[in-house]
Amino acid sequence: MIEIDPERLREAFDRYAAIGATENGGLHRLALSAADGEVRDAFVADLEALGLDVRVDGLGNVFGRREGRDSGADPVLIGSHLDSQPYGGRYDGQLGVLAALETLRALEDASVETDRPIEIVDWTNEEGARFKPALMGSEAYAGLADAEDALAVEDGDGTTVEEALESIGYRGDAPVGPDGDLHAYLELHVEQGPVLENEGVDIGVVEGIKxxxxxxxxxxxxxxxxxxxxxxxxxxxxxxxxxxxxxxxxxxxxxxxxxxxxxxxxxxxxxxxxxxxxxxxxxxxxxxxxxxxxxxxxxxxxxxxxxxxxxxxxxxxxxxxxxxPHTEFSPRVCDVAAAAAAERGRTVRRLRGGAGHDASSLATLTEAGLVFVPSVGGKTHNEREFTEWTDVVAGVGVFAETVRRLADEASESA
Ligand SMILES: [Zn+2]
Incomplete structure (x- = not known):
């Protein structure tokens, strides 16, 4: 069983949440703003400190790759997004990226070599607040939207995505899209609804999205x-x-x-x-x-x-x-996440989500899964968005264990 370090996770969470922090304890970090550039720099520095191979694609999606025992095997991709809603919360998106980062750090700590490579990602403009539509980076990656069209999208001031990417130094040169098959995709996110809190359940295994x-x-x-x-x-x-x-x-x-x-x-x-x-x-x-x-x-x-x-x-x-259309996540990935939660003594509820996530885009490409942690009062896209730290630690622990299991799966089970 892989062990995460809750203090290190807390340090990263506080450090990232300070970039674009609002007076009321929220986050104002619109896609491709100066604050988004700053948090991306912190993310890239953390990936490089882990010795990962970092690449940025033409839409600014940032990837880091940790090699596996078999570098030719299809990788497991994990991550979420670092942009926020205007005066939004600190957990939406950011927590998923930091869960993925902590997973890689925990694997490194324990000198665990997985069979498959693991890639971590920060998707560009998940929120769709400054540039529409939402899920911009992940939809283009999955081939659901055209990257050239996305680059030409303007914000309310007439600045294009391309100009904004260049101004923060994240117009990368890697092609947009996977350069081979993926084995699986996994994302952790706050529920943004009240079900888990109301039922007193630790972990939501999301079967699909409206x-x-x-x-x-x-x-x-x-x-x-x-x-x-x-x-x-x-x-x-x-x-x-x-x-x-x-x-x-x-x-x-x-x-x-x-x-x-x-x-x-x-x-x-x-x-x-x-x-x-x-x-x-x-x-x-x-x-x-x-x-x-x-x-x-x-x-x-x-x-x-x-x-x-x-x-x-x-x-x-x-x-x-x-x-x-509605998204159906991989039943196999759901089962792996539920088993990892059970092994860690966490309660699980299977549920359907109401909000779009980058995992929805990835579900069209690979076996994708989404794990929820509770949201207090179900509040989100709001500075009062909050998840109890004990729930964060439980969720990231289950996430890390699920990733390790996926990265050790044989090809036959794919
Ligand atoms: Zn989100």
């Missing part, structure tokens, strides 16, 4: 003076949008038991107290494990837009920004 659709809708009406314009003559874009927002909230119950629906962004034009709104633009986020339910949800949103615009005399445009 599919989702992101929509953008714009309703157009006519601006006019809020005083003299009679109510019956108005084409108020915000009134129509408000009807749709309410309908989206009620829609989830009709789609599927696990469906969740959210309007998270809304902008109104011209945005003046005494002007009838001429345009309202908003997003819709629809999720369910049932891909057909997501598809039905998209149709229902369009029907609600049509009905609301009929009533108000407005018009609409609807576009789908992103659709990803």
């Amino acid at each position: 599919g989702m659709s992101w929509l953008s809708a714009t309703i157009r009406g006519e601006a006019d003076h809020a005083g003299p314009s009679p109510m019956h003559t108005r084409a108020d874009a915000l009134v129509a949008a408000a009807d749709v927002v309410g309908a989206v909230r009620r829609l989830s119950a009709r789609l599927a038991d696990d469906a969740v629906t959210t309007v998270g962004e809304l902008t109104v034009e011209p945005g003046s107290i005494n002007v009838i709104p001429s345009a309202a633009t908003f997003t819709v986020d629809l999720r369910s494990y049932d891909d057909a339910a997501v598809a039905r949800g998209v149709e229902r949103v369009e029907a609600e837009l049509e009905a609301a615009c009929d009533r108000e005399g407005t018009t609409y445009e609807l576009s789908e920004l992103w659709r990803i």
